[in-house]
Amino acid sequence: MRRARLASFGGWLVTLPLTLLGLLLVTFLIGRVMPIDPVIAIVGDRAPAELYERVRLELGLDRPLYEQFFRYCAAILSGNFGRSVMTSRPVLEDITRFFPATLELATIATILGVVAGVPAGVLAAVRQGGKIDQLIRFLTLIGHSVPVFVLGLVGLLVFYAKLHLVPGPGRINVAFDDIVTPVTGMLLLDAAFQGEWEVFRDAVGHILLPAGVLAYFSLAYIARMTRAFMLEQLRQEYITTARVKGMSEMRVVWRHAFGNITVPLITVIALSYAGLLEGSVLTETIFSWPGLGQYLTVSLLNADMNAVLGATLVVGIVYLGLNLVCDLIYRLVDPRTR
Amino acid sequence: MIRRRTFASSLLAAPALWPLRDALAQTPRDTLVMAAQLDDIISLDPHESFEFKGNETTTNIYEKLLTTHNTAPDKIVGELAESWEVSADSLTHTFRLKAGRKFASGNPITAQDAEYSLRRAVTLNKTPAFILTQFGLNGQNATQMIRATDERTLVITIGEPISPSFFYYCLSANVGAIVDSKVVEANKQGDDWGNGWLKTHSAGSGPYVLRAWRASETVTLEANPNYPGQVRSRRVVTRHVAEPASQLLLLQRGDVDMARNLGPDQLKSLASDSAYKVQRSRKAAVIYMCMNQRHPELAKPKVREALKFAIDYDAIQRNIVSTTYDVHQAFLPLGFLGAIDDKPFRFDPTRAKALLAEAGLPNGFSVTLDYSHIQPWSDIAQAIQATFGQVGVRLNLQPGEQRQVITRMRARQHETLMLYWSPDYMDPHSNTEAFVSNPDNGDNARAKTLAWRNSWSVPELNAKVAAAVRERDAEKRAEMYIELQREHQRTSPFMILLQAIEVAAMRAGVSGLDIGPINDRIYYRETTKT
Numbered sequence: 010m011r012r013a014r015l016a017s018f019g020g021w022l023v024t025l026p027l028t029l030l031g032l033l034l035v036t037f038l039i040g041r042v043m044p045i046d047p048v049i050a051i052v053g054d055r056a057p058a059e060l061y062e063r064v065r066l067e068l069g070l071d072r073p074l075y076e077q078f079f080r081y082c083a084a085i086l087s088g089n090f091g092r093s094v095m096t097s098r099p100v101l102e103d104i105t106r107f108f109p110a111t112l113e114l115a116t117i118a119t120i121l122g123v124v125a126g127v128p129a130g131v132l133a134a135v136r137q138g139g140k141i142d143q144l145i146r147f148l149t150l151i152g153h154s155v156p157v158f159v160l161g162l163v164g165l166l167v168f169y170a171k172l173h174l175v176p177g178p179g180r181i182n183v184a185f186d187d188i189v190t191p192v193t194g195m196l197l198l199d200a201a202f203q204g205e206w207e208v209f210r211d212a213v214g215h216i217l218l219p220a221g222v223l224a225y226f227s228l229a230y231i232a233r234m235t236r237a238f239m240l241e242q243l244r245q246e247y248i249t250t251a252r253v254k255g256m257s258e259m260r261v262v263w264r265h266a267f268g269n270i271t272v273p274l275i276t277v278i279a280l281s282y283a284g285l286l287e288g289s290v291l292t293e294t295i296f297s298w299p300g301l302g303q304y305l306t307v308s309l310l311n312a313d314m315n316a317v318l319g320a321t322l323v324v325g326i327v328y329l330g331l332n333l334v335c336d337l338i339y340r341l342v343d344p345r346t347r
Numbered sequence: 348m349i350r351r352r353t354f355a356s357s358l359l360a361a362p363a364l365w366p367l368r369d370a371l372a373q374t375p376r377d378t379l380v381m382a383a384q385l386d387d388i389i390s391l392d393p394h395e396s397f398e399f400k401g402n403e404t405t406t407n408i409y410e411k412l413l414t415t416h417n418t419a420p421d422k423i424v425g426e427l428a429e430s431w432e433v434s435a436d437s438l439t440h441t442f443r444l445k446a447g448r449k450f451a452s453g454n455p456i457t458a459q460d461a462e463y464s465l466r467r468a469v470t471l472n473k474t475p476a477f478i479l480t481q482f483g484l485n486g487q488n489a490t491q492m493i494r495a496t497d498e499r500t501l502v503i504t505i506g507e508p509i510s511p512s513f514f515y516y517c518l519s520a521n522v523g524a525i526v527d528s529k530v531v532e533a534n535k536q537g538d539d540w541g542n543g544w545l546k547t548h549s550a551g552s553g554p555y556v557l558r559a560w561r562a563s564e565t566v567t568l569e570a571n572p573n574y575p576g577q578v579r580s581r582r583v584v585t586r587h588v589a590e591p592a593s594q595l596l597l598l599q600r601g602d603v604d605m606a607r608n609l610g611p612d613q614l615k616s617l618a619s620d621s622a623y624k625v626q627r628s629r630k631a632a633v634i635y636m637c638m639n640q641r642h643p644e645l646a647k648p649k650v651r652e653a654l655k656f657a658i659d660y661d662a663i664q665r666n667i668v669s670t671t672y673d674v675h676q677a678f679l680p681l682g683f684l685g686a687i688d689d690k691p692f693r694f695d696p697t698r699a700k701a702l703l704a705e706a707g708l709p710n711g712f713s714v715t716l717d718y719s720h721i722q723p724w725s726d727i728a729q730a731i732q733a734t735f736g737q738v739g740v741r742l743n744l745q746p747g748e749q750r751q752v753i754t755r756m757r758a759r760q761h762e763t764l765m766l767y768w769s770p771d772y773m774d775p776h777s778n779t780e781a782f783v784s785n786p787d788n789g790d791n792a793r794a795k796t797l798a799w800r801n802s803w804s805v806p807e808l809n810a811k812v813a814a815a816v817r818e819r820d821a822e823k824r825a826e827m828y829i830e831l832q833r834e835h836q837r838t839s840p841f842m843i844l845l846q847a848i849e850v851a852a853m854r855a856g857v858s859g860l861d862i863g864p865i866n867d868r869i870y871y872r873e874t875t876k877t
């Protein structure tokens with residue numbers, strides 16, 4: 010068994026860099042075949058021919074594609090992700106600023122989505138066909154079908170503009186700018202660690218609506234999948250046996266049925282979380298949230314390939330990392346996977 | 348039935364919501380807060396910045412030798428220069444700096460700073476440098492051509508005799524900004540002239556100092572204590588809010604004082620509300636449509652003329668962009684020296700069909716249109732498609748990302764194309780050169796003007812452009828540009844459709860925003876709020 014574990018870990022060590030390399034290669038090639046001139050993104054449309062040519066050579070665009078890719082990979086290995094055209098800063102510095110904002114938003118949204126979505130899915134399955142089931146399915150259908158930017162705009166209109174329950178777009182009120190020193194990059198954590206409770210309250214207020222919108226989006230998916238998994242379990246013979254033996258319904262549902270869906274549910278939650286971590290560009294745009302989604306999208310549209318490749322690498326690492334974490338959690342919750 | 352435990356839990360939770368209402372702070376009294384789209388800024392180094400919002404920001408941080416006031420944009424006035432004169436041969440310009448002026452750092456402003464700044468601009472040779480290097484100034488000759496002869500006198504020698512007003516307008520662009528040489532030099536790395544540091548810091552003498560720029564988030568300016576004039580708002584914070592609907596909500600809730608990117612629908616919703624007002628100022632940008640002369644049908648003069656009569660300019664303005672654009676049909680925007688307001692074209696399908704028949708195309712033809720997919724271009728493209736269809740021209744729409752459209756145009760791969768153009772500086776030569784001049788139509792031409800991108804080259808017009816930029820008499824110069832515009836309207840492959848209006852929506856108590864025709868003429872220093 011120990012040998013099997015070592016083999017599995019070794020396989021992961023080989024797969025990780027190969028996957029990231031493949032991801033970089035595909036992104037790099039897409040960036041090069043896109044019909045947007047990367048030199049124009051830097052020098053602008055009005056640049057004289059000499060400047061255009063100088064920058065083109067500086068970017069190495071006169072070299073063969075394979076050589077450009079090889080030079081980029083060599084730079085990455087030495088920690089140099091290049092400089093972003095759009096922000097004028099090193100890409101690594103940008104990612105350490107934008108990614109925590111997305112991490113903060115995605116984590117809170119996922120927690121809210123799981124806390125609400127899992128019990129909702131279980132309840133809907135247990136009360137299958139009843140009014141509660143229909144209500145939950147209706148609400149989750151809305152969350153799953155309505156585009157997230159519509160949810161965001163409606164949320165802003167109702168909770169911010171009409172009911173005045175939450176602050177508007179942005180991460181923080183301008184009056185609190187630069188009060189908290191970024192350490193983790195996550196405003197809530199940094200404000201709490203530094204004892205800036207007024208800033209903390211303001212940041213909570215600002216994150217509530219965008220996290221709520223994304224949570225509703227996640228909740229819809231998680232609830233529907235939970236319901237589907239539970240229904241399958243509740244049809245099994247062992248559940249009938251447990252009920253016949255006189256076990257309480259609570260124990261039947263949570264101890265037995267739910268216990269058997271934890272592994273696939275973890276996968277669903279992980280996928281939902283990963284999807285949010287790569288950046289929800291529409292939500293970030295509507296709520297002026299300076300996250301990875303907006304950074305990646307604006308960079309792509311401006312052919313800022315250093316930024317695109319750097320951010321893509323981060324997304325790839327996130328997915329692979331979550332995959333690994335899920336594998337470890339499976340082993341914890343299901344002895345059969347050990 | 349609500350259980351007691353649930354009710355009690357809810358009561359305990361309710362106060363947790365209360366602090367969120369404290370988070371709904373109005374904007375601080377001494378701070379002007381604007382919502383705008385800020386994601387085009389790539390640098391705040393004035394000798395590198397060339398984007399709309401970048402220019403707007405740097406013009407409030409730096410001063411130039413010369414400038415123009417928005418109340419009289421055709422009149423050059425001194426900003427850091429007290430006086431200036433030009434030699435008889437129009438080659439040597441001498442500037443005398445004002446005495447007693449200081450940078451924000453407290454360092455005195457000297458001719459040596461001006462010398463350093465202009466040498467820096469041409470040596471760094473970033474995107475806007477062409478505005479100065481077109482006068483024969485470059486990194487190799489800057490030390491001879493740009494010289495401070497004493498603490499207050501700067502002498503600039505240019506390569507060719509040109510209209511002095513042309514040179515002065517170019518010096519009034521942001522690339523002519525005077526930076527604090529001591530501060531910049533103290534922060535340079537290697538031979539970068541402090542560019543790496545100045546992208547995200549400031550070293551100017553203007554009404555504001557850059558406190559912070561967080562890309563795609565905020566720009567914060569603070570009043571410069573050493574500025575001699577009055578600066579009414581102690582701080583100016585511009586928040587990046589990409590979505591106009593979000594900007595409107597922020598304005599209505601009082602979380603911002605001003606929204607800078609509202610569209611026609613949002614503006615209409617404020618029109619009847621006395622709590623808000625909308626400031627409209629003519630802007631120098633134009634929307635145009637062009638025809639690539641490599642296309643055999645579009646190269647026919649009668650076809651070009653026909654298409655000019657196949658657009659319903661008034662309907663587009665009235666129905667699509669009523670609050671943000673006006674109909675304008677000449678390449679010089681109104682407000683520029685020599686600009687005309689002639690509108691010789693209107694929607695006339697009968698005339699258009701007749702012209703097409705004369706061109707041997709009685710059944711019309713098919714052609715593609717490249718344009719940016721965002722509003723209002725998308726709606727304008729569809730409107731043009733509809734009216735073209737009425738005269739038999741089948742317009743196939745090809746929307747794309749703006750830079751993608753620009754890339755296609757620079758490669759001369761388009762058939763027709765619609766885009767937006769803003770002058771680089773406050774002189775008519777900027778747009779004239781772009782829309783008319785094409786001395787070399789070859790694929791490897793150095794100057795890829797708009798005329799070049801459409802493969803349109805007329806030697807007589809090239810000569811007139813060159814003559815106009817050399818004319819010293821302002822009135823004669825204006826006449827030359829008037830003639831060029833009328834000729835351009837008749838014969839060129841360009842349809843100028845609309846001139847932009849800069850719109851700023853604000854709370855009724857806000858006033859003093861000074862909006863000029865180009866982005867380096869938008870000033871915050873007089874802005875105040877009650």
